[in-house]
Amino acid sequence: MGLEERRSREKEVRRNAILKAARKLAFEKGFKSITVASIAKKAELSKGAVYLYFDSKEEIYVQILLKDIEKFHASLLDIYERGGTAGDMLRRFADVYIDFFLSDRELFRIFMTFMLHVGEMGFSEQLVSQLIGATNKTIEIIEKIFKLGIEKGEFPENFNIRQGQNAVWGLLNGVIALHLFTGKETTRERRIRTTARFGLDLFLSGLAIRNENEVSGTAAPGHSTQPVK
Secondary structure, rough: OHHHHHHHHHHHOOOHHHHHHHHHHHHOOOOHHOOOOHHHHOOOOOHHHHHHHOOOHHHHHHHHHHHHHHHHOOOOOOOHHOOOOOOHHHHHHHHHHHHHHHHHHHHHHHHHHHHHHHHHHOHHHHHHHHHHHHHHHHHHHHHHHHHHHHOOOOOOOOOOOOHHHHHHHHHHHHHHHHOOOOHHHHHHHOOOOOHHHOOOOHHHHHHHHHHHHHHHOOOOOOOOOOOOO
C-alpha cells in the first residue's frame, strides 16, 4: 500500500469514527446537548481534528443521515427487478423500510428529530436542502410505484399520487414510531410488521375498490371519482 493510499484510509477511518461517535451521543443526549468537543472526546480525537473533517456539528448530523439514506436506497435496488404488481412492490418497499430502521433504531430517532425539529436546529439552507433532497429520493420511489400501478390499470387513473405518497410515508413512519421504543422487545418486530402490513393492505384494498367503481362508472357512497386537489 502506497503512502497516499494509507493516508486516505486513515482519514476515512477517522471520519467514520467521528460520525459513529456523534450518532451515539445524539441517541444518548439529543442533538442540542452535544458539542464538537464532546464528539471529539467520544471519538478519542482532538477538537481540532474533528474540524479538519467537518465545519460544524450540524454538518456532522447531516452527513450521518445522508450516509444512511444512501445505504437505504442501495437496499431498494431489487424492488422493481423482482416484478409483480405495484401493490407487491409497495409491500416490498415497506418491508425494506422497516428492516432498515429495525436494524438501527438510533438512525430512526435521529431521522425523526430532523423531520420534526429541523427549524430548531440551526441548519444552513444548504444543509437542509441536501437532506430534503435525499429524503425526496425515497419518496420518489413510492411515486414511481404508483405511476406503474396507474399504467397497469391497478390503480385509478385520477389517483392523487402526492396524497398517496404522503399516506404511505406517514403510515410507515407512524407505525415504526409507535412501536420501536415501546412495549416488549420480544414482540416489537412482529407488532411493527403486522400493523404496517394491515394498514398497507387496507390502503391498497380501498384503491382497488375505487378502481373497480371507476371502471364500472360508479362511485362508492360519499366519494367522488374526481381527483382530490
